[in-house]
Amino acid sequence: MRDTLLKIGLGGAIGVGSKAMRVEEEELEFLELPLRNAEAQLRTGAETGLDGTGWIRLPYEDLESVRSVAEKIAAFDSVVQIGIGGSALGNLMLHNAFLHPYHNELTRKEREAPRFYMADNPDPQGLAGIWDCIDPARTAFIVASKSGSTAETMAIFLWFFEELRKVMGEEKAFGHFVFITDPDEGLLRVLASKGALGTLPVPKDVGGRFSVLSPVGLLSSMALGVPVEGILEGARHLDSLLKEARGIWENPAFILAALHTLHSQKGRPMAVLMPYADGLERFAEWHAQLWAESLGKEGKGSTPVRALGAIDQHSQVQLYAEGPDDKLFTCLNVEKRGPHWLIPPSPIRELAPANYLGNHSFDELLGCEARSTAAALKKAGKPVIWIEIPRIDGPCIGALVFLYEWVTALTGLLMGINPFDQPGVEQGKRYTYGLMGRAGYEPDAAEVLREFGGLLAKTLMV
Amino acid sequence: MRDTLLKIGLGGAIGVGSKAMRVEEEELEFLELPLRNAEAQLRTGAETGLDGTGWIRLPYEDLESVRSVAEKIAAFDSVVQIGIGGSALGNLMLHNAFLHPYHNELTRKEREAPRFYMADNPDPQGLAGIWDCIDPARTAFIVASKSGSTAETMAIFLWFFEELRKVMGEEKAFGHFVFITDPDEGLLRVLASKGALGTLPVPKDVGGRFSVLSPVGLLSSMALGVPVEGILEGARHLDSLLKEARGIWENPAFILAALHTLHSQKGRPMAVLMPYADGLERFAEWHAQLWAESLGKEGKGSTPVRALGAIDQHSQVQLYAEGPDDKLFTCLNVEKRGPHWLIPPSPIRELAPANYLGNHSFDELLGCEARSTAAALKKAGKPVIWIEIPRIDGPCIGALVFLYEWVTALTGLLMGINPFDQPGVEQGKRYTYGLMGRAGYEPDAAEVLREFGGLLAKTLMV
Numbered sequence: 060m061r062d063t064l065l066k067i068g069l070g071g072a073i074g075v076g077s078k079a080m081r082v083e084e085e086e087l088e089f090l091e092l093p094l095r096n097a098e099a100q101l102r103t104g105a106e107t108g109l110d111g112t113g114w115i116r117l118p119y120e121d122l123e124s125v126r127s128v129a130e131k132i133a134a135f136d137s138v139v140q141i142g143i144g145g146s147a148l149g150n151l152m153l154h155n156a157f158l159h160p161y162h163n164e165l166t167r168k169e170r171e172a173p174r175f176y177m178a179d180n181p182d183p184q185g186l187a188g189i190w191d192c193i194d195p196a197r198t199a200f201i202v203a204s205k206s207g208s209t210a211e212t213m214a215i216f217l218w219f220f221e222e223l224r225k226v227m228g229e230e231k232a233f234g235h236f237v238f239i240t241d242p243d244e245g246l247l248r249v250l251a252s253k254g255a256l257g258t259l260p261v262p263k264d265v266g267g268r269f270s271v272l273s274p275v276g277l278l279s280s281m282a283l284g285v286p287v288e289g290i291l292e293g294a295r296h297l298d299s300l301l302k303e304a305r306g307i308w309e310n311p312a313f314i315l316a317a318l319h320t321l322h323s324q325k326g327r328p329m330a331v332l333m334p335y336a337d338g339l340e341r342f343a344e345w346h347a348q349l350w351a352e353s354l355g356k357e358g359k360g361s362t363p364v365r366a367l368g369a370i371d372q373h374s375q376v377q378l379y380a381e382g383p384d385d386k387l388f389t390c391l392n393v394e395k396r397g398p399h400w401l402i403p404p405s406p407i408r409e410l411a412p413a414n415y416l417g418n419h420s421f422d423e424l425l426g427c428e429a430r431s432t433a434a435a436l437k438k439a440g441k442p443v444i445w446i447e448i449p450r451i452d453g454p455c456i457g458a459l460v461f462l463y464e465w466v467t468a469l470t471g472l473l474m475g476i477n478p479f480d481q482p483g484v485e486q487g488k489r490y491t492y493g494l495m496g497r498a499g500y501e502p503d504a505a506e507v508l509r510e511f512g513g514l515l516a517k518t519l520m521v
Numbered sequence: 522m523r524d525t526l527l528k529i530g531l532g533g534a535i536g537v538g539s540k541a542m543r544v545e546e547e548e549l550e551f552l553e554l555p556l557r558n559a560e561a562q563l564r565t566g567a568e569t570g571l572d573g574t575g576w577i578r579l580p581y582e583d584l585e586s587v588r589s590v591a592e593k594i595a596a597f598d599s600v601v602q603i604g605i606g607g608s609a610l611g612n613l614m615l616h617n618a619f620l621h622p623y624h625n626e627l628t629r630k631e632r633e634a635p636r637f638y639m640a641d642n643p644d645p646q647g648l649a650g651i652w653d654c655i656d657p658a659r660t661a662f663i664v665a666s667k668s669g670s671t672a673e674t675m676a677i678f679l680w681f682f683e684e685l686r687k688v689m690g691e692e693k694a695f696g697h698f699v700f701i702t703d704p705d706e707g708l709l710r711v712l713a714s715k716g717a718l719g720t721l722p723v724p725k726d727v728g729g730r731f732s733v734l735s736p737v738g739l740l741s742s743m744a745l746g747v748p749v750e751g752i753l754e755g756a757r758h759l760d761s762l763l764k765e766a767r768g769i770w771e772n773p774a775f776i777l778a779a780l781h782t783l784h785s786q787k788g789r790p791m792a793v794l795m796p797y798a799d800g801l802e803r804f805a806e807w808h809a810q811l812w813a814e815s816l817g818k819e820g821k822g823s824t825p826v827r828a829l830g831a832i833d834q835h836s837q838v839q840l841y842a843e844g845p846d847d848k849l850f851t852c853l854n855v856e857k858r859g860p861h862w863l864i865p866p867s868p869i870r871e872l873a874p875a876n877y878l879g880n881h882s883f884d885e886l887l888g889c890e891a892r893s894t895a896a897a898l899k900k901a902g903k904p905v906i907w908i909e910i911p912r913i914d915g916p917c918i919g920a921l922v923f924l925y926e927w928v929t930a931l932t933g934l935l936m937g938i939n940p941f942d943q944p945g946v947e948q949g950k951r952y953t954y955g956l957m958g959r960a961g962y963e964p965d966a967a968e969v970l971r972e973f974g975g976l977l978a979k980t981l982m983v
Contacts, residue, residue: 063982070978144835160650163626164636169653180832181890183862183883185799188622191631211831213875214864214886221865229868249871267835300983311983328790328847329824337647348836355840362791362840362847364826369673370642372949373606373729374810378817378824381945385790385824400645402676403683406691409711413675415959421645424676424957428643431952434972438948445976458983483843486900487834490893495886497877510896514907516532519773520525521762521920 064293064458067311068445071437072318072387080384082321082442090317090473091307097472098301098313105264111479113264114464117272118294118457122287125274128237128257129281135199136167137174139189140279141215142203145267146239147179148345149276155341156456157285163192172283173199178219181211186218195223201237202254203275205261207245210491239274266479268349269464272457289453294461296454301465311462315444316469322387322442323361323474330361331379334391335368335429338451342391343367346463353467353478361470369428376432380439388436391459392429392447396422526755526920529773530907533899534780534849542846544783544904552779552935553769559934560763560775567726573941575726576926579734580756580919584749587736590699590719591743597661598629599636601651602741603677604665607729608701609641610807611738617803618918619747625654634745635661640681643673648680657685663699664716665737667723669707672953701736728941730811731926734919751915756923758916763927773924777906778931784849784904785823785936792823793841796853797830797891800913804853805829808925815929815940823932831890838894842901850898854891854909858884 073082104112132138140150154175159165163174176189200219204212223232234255240247242260251258259274261267270276272294281287297311304310307317319330330350332343343365350363364386366375379386402424404417416424436443448455471478493504535544566574594600602612616637621627625636638651662681666674685694696717702709704722713720721736723729732738734756743749759773766772769779781792792812794805805827812825826848828837841848864886866879878886898905910917933940955966 065983067981067983068977068979069981071976073979143832147832148836159653160647161625161654163623164654180799180829181883181886182799183858183860183887185622186862186883187860191621192623192626208875209835210878210886210890211835213872214878214883217865217867217872217875217878218862218883221868224868246872246874250869297983309981311981314981328845335644337642337644351837351840351844355837355844357843358845360840360844362826362844364824367642370605370609372946373671374610375813376949377943377945378813378822379945380948381819382813382817382822382824383790383820396645398645398649400648400680403679405679406683406686407712410675410679410708412708413670413679415954415957416672416676416679419957421643421648421676421680424643424672424953425645427953427956428673428949430973431949431956431969433976434952434969435949437976438968438972439945443976462983481839483839483841483901484834486842487838487890487893487897490896491886491889492877494889494893495877495881506900507893507896510900511892514533514895514899514905515530517530517535517770519529519531519771519776521527521529521759521773521924 062454063449064296064455065311065462066447067314069314071433071443071445072322075437075442076384076440080325080327082318082325086321087314087317088307090320091313093473094307094313094316094469097469100472101468108264111264111266111269113262114269114272117265118291118298118461122277124259125277125281128259129278131256132199132201132237132278132282133172135173136197137176137193138199138201138279138282139176139178139193139219140201140203141178141212141219142201142275143179143209143211144348145270146203146205146212146275147177148348149271150279151177152271152341152345153276153280153285153290153456154283156338156451158283160337175279175283178215179211181214186215195226198235199237199256200235201239201279202247203239204247205241205267205270207240207247210488213246237278239278268352271345271460286453290457290460293454293457297458297461312465312469315462315466316473318444319361319387319466319470320473327385327387327442328362329364329386331364331366331386331388332391333366333368333371333388335425336393336396336451339391339393340367342459349463349467352481353471354474354476356476356483359474359476368432369425372428372432379436379441384441387442387444389444389446390429390433392426392445393451394426394447394449396425524916525911526758526917527773527924528909529776531776531780533895533905533907534784537899537904538846538902542787542789544780544787548783549776549779550769552782553775555935556769556775556778556931559931562934563930570726573726573728573731575724576731576734579727580753580760580923584739586721587739587743590721591740593718594661594663594699594740594744595634597635598659599638599655600661600663600741600744601638601640601655601681602663602665603640603674603681604663604737605641605671605673606810607732608665608667608674608737609639610810611733612741613639614733614803614807615738615742615747615752615918616745618800618913620745622799637741637745640677641673643676648677657688657697660697661699661718662697663701663741664709665701666709667703667729667732669702669709672950675708699740701740730814733807733922748915752919752922755916755919759920759923774927774931777928778935780906781823781849781928781932782935789847789849789904790824791826791848793826793828793848793850794853795828795830795833795850797887798855798858798913801853801855802829804921811925811929814943815933816936816938818938818945821936821938830894831887834890834894841898841903846903849904849906851906851908852891852895854888854907855913856888856909856911858887
């Protein structure tokens, strides 16, 4: 693979802005050694199976077991994935990039794949919506939870399973289920062997938000026709490039991690990721989890803000251009978006003022808007990184995904925090257990009632 | 209407956090007079038709003309709205709150309304996706642009119109179009009378982001069965409440504007809005435009961050709880979500540890999670506003929409900025005109090439 996969323009994020908030080349170079050490630490971790670094190995894993399950699933009318957070966002990102934007509305022949529904949020309205659309007898369910005890996932699984069991009995019901969970432990593990469609592991050292290139993200994708092999190929290509890079100026993961660390230290608490392609809208959403949950701890962290061009030019760009200088921007452009549709020159005389649009393609228009927004932000003195991929295909998306996993992990180590844990979500979980009456969580129930009571201490009714 | 529409818990946002960053009651009360003046200024503006304040009148407008167009549109198989920013986000918010989550996948009989597609982004992939799904001969197109010259909207209109014209001729093609635009001026105005389905105005003093209760937001909603009357009723109820309120502690718009202003002044540049209901996901998106574009100017502004519970507990809450104290949170709960589905106790012995979920409803689970997250954020010392609506219905959503319009406008005036303009988007527009070769924008073309060249001054190819 010798094609260019990514082009990264750095000129808008180095040496721009007020003196106190400017990031200079020397500062970046000063971080090269810590970055080199951080990379070594991560790669050693991946070899020894420690520390949540297993994602580094994922592009090299064999796909046979995933493929055999995916083939079975592909024969169903509908696929429902039950999972939340890292067990949902990666799938939604890959589907968004590669499936027809109205996949479920196409005929079976047009889509050449099952319909797909993500059952992530335990909102009864959303779940009932899915139930309205599927024929359970012709639906496969993927249940994905690393720990096997995620409350939302278990609740949704229990409901769907019970409905199937009532209709077809327990054994036949299990014939509609695949479980993706820890290879040895957890509640779902004990069920996994009963899932007649198969069972797939989340490697022990791969955390949810880094699991998109594991069976969690790849199974539904493969069943729906996403070019999974190309994605892994792109990730491997990026990996070999990182290994070969001589110094920070050849290493996209180093340079992006260093830029994010420095801009954050200089008083920019937000990182905006603004793709210019409908197919990358969910990439920003996936990135937001990776970024926030990996880096937000110990009072540190950078807040991911996701945008979409050109839509957010009519929503967020006013703030971006003229608001406070508190964001590092990444504009993510696609060089060629298909199909090649030309904007027609208007046949209507009164519309002559709009004729400047005529005979340009939509692709051109969106590309011009991306460049214009990046240039306007730069002119307004805001730091901007420009990233461009030639097209949305497997290798480019695989490289982009793997790059951002590296950037996130390296940024965490530069900031001096562990990018692979999430201690801050435990409190809310314990409170929920308490409110739901789970045995052993009585003190949490008392505490959450007290804390929540404090929120209502002053209440306004309308 | 004597039901409670909104409950606002303030205890988590007053008197909490470190001394330097704490907002005290007296500070809020100190803002009462400026807020009273700001309200008077806005209400006077609305009466005299000045200053973008026309949204204040919208809940009182007659719906007859919208209804008559909506009835015609409702007979089509599909409706495509062509519009971007304020001409799209309000519609998407109302549809999200009131339509089936998989509206387009239902049969005509089930949905009792046309399919709906939003053609906002000029990405050819998304547009081709819509084109694949519609039968143009049975499709109505709503073209919404206040100025009548929005590049994206004009380009998309020209394409669809030309395709229809080629098939059925110009006159019949116009029979599929409704135009919503300025009542007197602009490019679309000259076409409006040709739109055989009708034409509706955006009042001159109503800006895009404040236009959801105008024909821009209401036409498609009415055609699809959204309870538009109830929404306006809720907005009017909120309005009368604001008029009757004696002092800041009875005035939800005053108190929320004051809290946002003070928390922002004390070093919290972000406002997180986190609804706990699938049907309010797009409310946060609509709010993000209203907030960012109204308040982000002159180096000031607060960045809206949109989240969704419970999903973002598995994505953003780690950062929210343990990251920097740089956000004011609003958790937006719904007291009753339907349908009343119970999580079944598991029939499988091995799943006994999950039995604490059994016989609770999904509604209960999500409500417990909302309260737990709000309480956990409070315990972590982060400021939290708690808002609860009894259910997702017309009056509650109308009150919520109108409340946030007031909060946004008042916050702008408290911050000393004009919340109704958006000068910061002009630069990017001129650059796009330049790159697209529009006559008269040659200097902009030269400048954008220079600025953009700067972004690529240092480039890394992967």
